[in-house]
Amino acid sequence: MAPTLAAEVSRLHEAAWRDPAQWTSALDRAERLLRAHLEAEPDCIDALTSLGAVLSDAGRHSEALTELRRAERLGSADANTYHNLAVAMMNTSERGKARDYFKQAALLQAGAGTLQAYFDPHGH
Known part of the structure; x- marks a missing residue:
């Protein structure tokens, strides 16, 4: 993914968290x-990893799983892929698998151009 696209997606993701009025439009x-x-x-x-984070943060965890599993099948070595999978699993019927992810x-190391889905362990 081009650095300019990664930067714009990151900016939008951050804007959603910074300003609740922008939540839906930014995501x-x-x-x-x-x-x-x-x-x-x-x-x-x-x-795929960043899309999984966006979808999870939007509460669309099942959709996030689909995208993130594709990244996993493609051989992702990005920590954010597995973190985001775990977050999505925690919010679906696959909760029992989340710990392993x-x-x-x-x-692993997080990719420089990928997003991490929000997760509050105390909220679960």
């Missing part, structure tokens, strides 16, 4: 940018 815009990129590069692990994430 929607980030999703549109990532999906447009994935139309051109369907196997872009960075875009959090452990996997802890063994």
